[in-house]
Amino acid sequence: MISKKYQNVAFAFFMALFMSGFMSLVITLMNLGLVASFMQIWLKSWAMSFAIAFPATLLVTPAVKVMVKLVINFDTMGPLYNVTNTDKASKKQAI
Secondary structure, X not given: OOOHHHHHHHHHHHHHHHHHHHHHHHHHHHHHXXXXXHHHHHHHHHHHHHHHHHHHXXXXXXXXXXXXXXXXXXXXXXXXXXXXXXXXXXHHHHX
């Protein structure tokens, strides 16, 4: 398993992998249709798009996290999401 400190990199890797794969597949299919060399063209397109998507995801993830915090009302998400570090520490002491 990978250390938790690499969580953001792992997230960016898999997000870029799946999004670039799906988007390049759809766009290649829309532009060319099912031609004889479709798989070769799509895989080349996917490789190029992933090479751009992975570093781009690493760059924009912190800004996106801030934007999400600005638009989500965390008070309405229930008690599971309202637990703070001090709440966790007091619960551990109570047990």
